Amino acid sequence: MSEGKRRIIVAGGGAAGLCAAVIAARNGAEVTVLEKNTFLGKKLSMTGNGRCNLTNLKIDGSYYNAAAKARMKAWLDKFGPLDTIDFFRSLGIVTMSEDGYVYPVSEQASSVVSALESELVRLGVKIVYNSQLKSIEHKDGEASYLVKTSEGLYDCDRVIVATGSLSGAKTTMSTGDGYYICKKLGMNVKDTFPALVGFKTADEDVMPAAGVRSMAEISFYLGEELLTSEKGEVQLLPDGISGIPVMQASREIIRFISENKPVYAVLDLYPDYDEGSFDRLIKEMLKLRDDRSIADLLSGFGNSNINEMILKRMKLSPSMKVSNISESMLTCIFENYRKLKFNIKESNGYQASQVTTGGISIGDINDDFSYDKDPGIYVVGELLDVDGRCGGYNLQFAWSSGYIAGSTASGK
Numbered sequence: 001m002s003e004g005k006r007r008i009i010v011a012g013g014g015a016a017g018l019c020a021a022v023i024a025a026r027n028g029a030e031v032t033v034l035e036k037n038t039f040l041g042k043k044l045s046m047t048g049n050g051r052c053n054l055t056n057l058k059i060d061g062s063y064y065n066a067a068a069k070a071r072m073k074a075w076l077d078k079f080g081p082l083d084t085i086d087f088f089r090s091l092g093i094v095t096m097s098e099d100g101y102v103y104p105v106s107e108q109a110s111s112v113v114s115a116l117e118s119e120l121v122r123l124g125v126k127i128v129y130n131s132q133l134k135s136i137e138h139k140d141g142e143a144s145y146l147v148k149t150s151e152g153l154y155d156c157d158r159v160i161v162a163t164g165s166l167s168g169a170k171t172t173m174s175t176g177d178g179y180y181i182c183k184k185l186g187m188n189v190k191d192t193f194p195a196l197v198g199f200k201t202a203d204e205d206v207m208p209a210a211g212v213r214s215m216a217e218i219s220f221y222l223g224e225e226l227l228t229s230e231k232g233e234v235q236l237l238p239d240g241i242s243g244i245p246v247m248q249a250s251r252e253i254i255r256f257i258s259e260n261k262p263v264y265a266v267l268d269l270y271p272d273y274d275e276g277s278f279d280r281l282i283k284e285m286l287k288l289r290d291d292r293s294i295a296d297l298l299s300g301f302g303n304s305n306i307n308e309m310i311l312k313r314m315k316l317s318p319s320m321k322v323s324n325i326s327e328s329m330l331t332c333i334f335e336n337y338r339k340l341k342f343n344i345k346e347s348n349g350y351q352a353s354q355v356t357t358g359g360i361s362i363g364d365i366n367d368d369f370s371y372d373k374d375p376g377i378y379v380v381g382e383l384l385d386v387d388g389r390c391g392g393y394n395l396q397f398a399w400s401s402g403y404i405a406g407s408t409a410s411g412k
């Protein structure tokens with residue numbers, strides 16, 4: 001190591017990299033942030049629909065993928081949601097909680113990016129824009145590294161790789177560079193898939209012509225096997241399904257879909273009714289079997305776009321008189337509200353996804369996020385094979401990994 005301050009390169013100025021850089025600089029290191037984009041925190045500024053769901057007070061390993069589950073406790077014990085709230089308070093960001101979901105009071109993700117950037121400037125961190133990390137080489141016989149970028153070479157004592165995943169709009173520069181760079185260093189890369197994403201269905205002809213949102217339970221099956229179920233506001237679109245419950249489920253089913261396995265979804269629009277109470281409800285509805293049209297009868301039973309879709313699926317005209325429909329056919333119409341089936345064709349892809357599942361194997365990573373074969377190199381954030389549910393869990397992992405790597409890389 002050079003005399004004096006420890007020189008740390010942080011590659012990637014997103015959530016994890018910015019947190020690592022602030023902590024390392026606060027600990028007295030000489031920090032340089034290399035950012036491929038022309039500004040910092042592009043993806044961070046898009047989070048939580050622009051409100052930035054920073055973290056979640058209800059958290060444990062079960063909110064993360066199977067590989068990460070067992071190790072998450074140790075990481076959250078070192079830097080968890082309360083530490084995140086304190087950290088942002090120290091940057092001047094006051095937070096609020098909505099049922100455990102934590103947001104800045106400003107409700108502006110841009111304020112989070114500005115606060116991190118101001119702190120870097122205050123601490124004298126060098127920020128290099130338009131700088132793309134290309135490779136990292138361990139200098140022979142020295143405990144230091146040569147970092148190659150699109151705009152030059154850097155010498156340093158520690159490197160923190162925080163270049164993110166493949167998810168999000170192209171303007172975020174989420175091109176997955178870190179996978180290749182880390183692979184060249186000998187790290188294992190688990191297959192990647194888009195997650196927290198919606199799906200295209202193979203039922204275009206029987207999807208609602210206009211998009212519609214409805215509270216429902218959605219269950220995904222592979223053949224007869226139930227893969228996962230989620231409740232919440234499901235979005236039905238002319239070509240597919242989305243919404244928070246679908247996105248949450250996507251992490252569990254994406255691998256099967258990528259292997260072209262026959263996955264289908266079943267939507268229950270009356271999830272709070274048990275079988276008995278739903279049967280009683282149908283019986284009540286059957287008493288209304290008079291001269292009104294079926295569209296009229298269904299208008300109080302479901303959203304008009306969904307009613308239209310169900311009638312289309314059953315090849316029934318909306319103007320058909322209820323009195324002309326048999327009781328068994330009517331029962332069948334009502335039962336459809338509990339078992340609407342959608343055949344899943346494909347995901348909406350990395351561009352539309354919020355996170356990437358897969359990435360650098362955490363089996364290669366020590367508890368302080370250093371690479372076990374070369375502990376002067378750290379890997380943090382979504383580049384790792386760690387992904388969480390929607391609700392602040394992915395940013396919490398970015399802060400936790402960034403904090404821990406920033407602290408240890410700077411020798412604290």
Ligand SMILES: Cc1cc2nc3c(=O)[nH]c(=O)nc-3n(C[C@H](O)[C@H](O)[C@H](O)COP(=O)(O)OP(=O)(O)OC[C@H]3O[C@@H](n4cnc5c(N)ncnc54)[C@H](O)[C@@H]3O)c2cc1C
Pocket residue numbers: 011012013014015016017034035036037040041042043044046047048049052053054055131132133134162163164165167168169172173174175176177178353354355380381382383391392393394395396398
């Ligand atoms: C639309 C959307 C909404 C989201 N909302 C939430 C939310 O509310 N709550 C939540 O917890 N999670 C949310 N997420 C997920 C969350 O944003 C990510 O998990 C998190 O940003 C990952 O942080 P990161 O630092 O690992 O990667 P990023 O934030 O993607 O940062 C990586 C940085 O590295 C830079 N970079 C890439 N390659 C190179 C290179 N070769 N050299 C130099 N720099 C490079 C990129 O330009 C980028 O600035 C959302 C994601 C999306 C897309």
